[in-house]
Amino acid sequence: MSAQPGIRGRAWFQALTGSNRPLEGDPGSLLTADAKLGGETARFLCVVPNPEARFPCARKGEVGLEEAYGLAHRIREAIALETSEQRRPIVAIVDVKSQAYGRREETAAIFLAAAAAAAAYAAARMRGHPIITLIVGQAISGGFLTHGYQASRLLAFDDQDVVIHAMHKEAAARITLRSVEEIVRLGHEIIPMSYDVKDYARLGLLHKLLHVENPDDPSAATVAQVQKELIGAVADARAGARDLGTRRSSKGARQMRRAGLLARAQIEHEWNEP
Amino acid sequence: MEHFKFDYPQARRAVTKKAHVGVVGSGDMEILMEPSSSGAAHVTILTSVNGFGTSWKAVFDRFFAGYEGAVHIHINDAGATPGSVMLRLQQAVEVIEK
Amino acid sequence: MSNSNVTPAFVLRRSFIELEARARAWSLLDAGTGRELAGPYERIESPWLPAQGVAPQSDDGCVVLKGTIAAQPVVVVALEGKFQAGSMGEVSGAKMTAALDLAARDSANGTKTSAVLLLETGGVRLQEANLGLAAIAEVIASVLVLRQHAPVISVIAGTVGCFGGMGLVAGISSYVLMTREARLGLNGAEVIEQESGIEEIDSSDRALIWAINGGEQRVGMDVADELVDDDAQTIAASVRRYVEAGLPHVHRSDQVDHYRKRIAELDVSKQFDPRMVRESWNKAREQGGAT
Numbered sequence: 001m002s003a004q005p006g007i008r009g010r011a012w013f014q015a016l017t018g019s020n021r022p023l024e025g026d027p028g029s030l031l032t033a034d035a036k037l038g039g040e041t042a043r044f045l046c047v048v049p050n051p052e053a054r055f056p057c058a059r060k061g062e063v064g065l066e067e068a069y070g071l072a073h074r075i076r077e078a079i080a081l082e083t084s085e086q087r088r089p090i091v092a093i094v095d096v097k098s099q100a101y102g103r104r105e106e107t108a109a110i111f112l113a114a115a116a117a118a119a120a121y122a123a124a125r126m127r128g129h130p131i132i133t134l135i136v137g138q139a140i141s142g143g144f145l146t147h148g149y150q151a152s153r154l155l156a157f158d159d160q161d162v163v164i165h166a167m168h169k170e171a172a173a174r175i176t177l178r179s180v181e182e183i184v185r186l187g188h189e190i191i192p193m194s195y196d197v198k199d200y201a202r203l204g205l206l207h208k209l210l211h212v213e214n215p216d217d218p219s220a221a222t223v224a225q226v227q228k229e230l231i232g233a234v235a236d237a238r239a240g241a242r243d244l245g246t247r248r249s250s251k252g253a254r255q256m257r258r259a260g261l262l263a264r265a266q267i268e269h270e271w272n273e274p
Numbered sequence: 275m276e277h278f279k280f281d282y283p284q285a286r287r288a289v290t291k292k293a294h295v296g297v298v299g300s301g302d303m304e305i306l307m308e309p310s311s312s313g314a315a316h317v318t319i320l321t322s323v324n325g326f327g328t329s330w331k332a333v334f335d336r337f338f339a340g341y342e343g344a345v346h347i348h349i350n351d352a353g354a355t356p357g358s359v360m361l362r363l364q365q366a367v368e369v370i371e372k
Numbered sequence: 373m374s375n376s377n378v379t380p381a382f383v384l385r386r387s388f389i390e391l392e393a394r395a396r397a398w399s400l401l402d403a404g405t406g407r408e409l410a411g412p413y414e415r416i417e418s419p420w421l422p423a424q425g426v427a428p429q430s431d432d433g434c435v436v437l438k439g440t441i442a443a444q445p446v447v448v449v450a451l452e453g454k455f456q457a458g459s460m461g462e463v464s465g466a467k468m469t470a471a472l473d474l475a476a477r478d479s480a481n482g483t484k485t486s487a488v489l490l491l492e493t494g495g496v497r498l499q500e501a502n503l504g505l506a507a508i509a510e511v512i513a514s515v516l517v518l519r520q521h522a523p524v525i526s527v528i529a530g531t532v533g534c535f536g537g538m539g540l541v542a543g544i545s546s547y548v549l550m551t552r553e554a555r556l557g558l559n560g561a562e563v564i565e566q567e568s569g570i571e572e573i574d575s576s577d578r579a580l581i582w583a584i585n586g587g588e589q590r591v592g593m594d595v596a597d598e599l600v601d602d603d604a605q606t607i608a609a610s611v612r613r614y615v616e617a618g619l620p621h622v623h624r625s626d627q628v629d630h631y632r633k634r635i636a637e638l639d640v641s642k643q644f645d646p647r648m649v650r651e652s653w654n655k656a657r658e659q660g661g662a663t
Contacts, residue, residue: 275427294411294412294413297392297393297455298428298429298455302454303427304412304430306430308413320422320427320428321427322425322426350427350428350430352426352427
């Protein structure tokens, strides 16, 4: 059962790259590999559980200090190593429980570590590297902001174990003094609060929602299907701007983010004095 | 969540300024007071605390008994007391009548 | 000074923390400059809050002022900590992003426009969950575009502080100013206690919380730039200095190798003493110089 974050992430990292190990010097929770994607090489990144992690609060697939700075390092390395005009894609495979919730992390300024990783992803995107995020499992809160949310294009599996959200159901229930069932029900009424990835897809943030068979244990055909989608997303990213504008111009955004678009238009309208 | 609308056709004196006071914190409210487009005063209230319709009406009846500006007042409320509502109204009037 | 006509400074002090977001923002601008954009009278409010029985606010808790500081074009974006703990929703996030994007556009076209962000925020507004989270990702992207051209100066004054996803916005800022009362982090102590247990941190231990997240510690360990007194005039003067200073030589969040080394050096066998982290990180700075 893949509800435990990271298992599916590792499986897909292996399926897409043939590799299953961190690079020399990286923590066991950070998998990096340069592998073929279509006719070119892409750098794949994935954060996975590591029961041997130095930091006790970062052993179950949380994005902690080492993971965040490790991501930043491997992304900056990909930028620095690039010699071609056509910059290599960077694929973030996302299946993360959350950010790491620990005292050590706060003391050592994890907010800055997370910022460094997000900044690295964005720097790569702004330099022309297509950043493609493939959400195969969970993409929650600070973990997702750090690893994946700065992508040029976001893809997700259409599967009940794919959860994209600001807070886990159980934590949300505790904080709001509701039951988990009530939280889930609330999500059906208020779409941005939904735990169903089909509802997330309505928000217009995803490039594509992928229907894959047996995502826990994909066949060669399924892997090939996903590779094809990644290649398509890379091409689409290259054809467009290097910002996050498609998340506002999509059909879903025009339906579900109207107030935000109105606010943006109003600020633009008033920006230059009449 | 409740929505109220009150009209005060006797409040007809034209005003030119607008005022915004308050923050919608817990137990607090904000008021937007602007020149009315209809020549008379109107009040709209959106409140997260139900059951105080009579209180709201009483506050505004009292307010407009002593104020005749043709204003549109909108309130977003998260549980302010009638006393603080009156205070905020007076703060807004001060800005409008300055 | 024996002149009895001089009023002592502490009497003239005007607490910045006690000001609402709008007043804080205005206090930073050059006198007589400034307009509010997408202000309260436009009533661009959250479409999600009333459906959940929560009263919205006319400006969705985000104030955008365009004006000048030290005679240079700036946009000031202030989050209202008293409204839903300054949390980021669809509209407040869109206002902040738009302000940053337009400042970047002007800067790219030759009119350098800095941004000052007043971060009084717990992060994502739970009632808007995925739209709040997406908005923060977009703010991050927009800060990173603007900071290529002009400084993004974050001020964290308290009492809410800056937490959650907005901690990343502070982390990528060109400069961060904090009061002693302010706190900056990714997760607040209550959330850590909830997720990892009271043995990990006791959220009622205020001294410990400020020792970890407080302004004095963050500035002391050089993950924030200046500790400012809670006074509107001195904060305005500090902000002015950073607007005038322009871009830093290198942004903190780009110093990856430096911070990877700091993390690798930590003895994780027990909780870190914040003072010792401060000392060792400062020593490393002096010895190594930033990379």
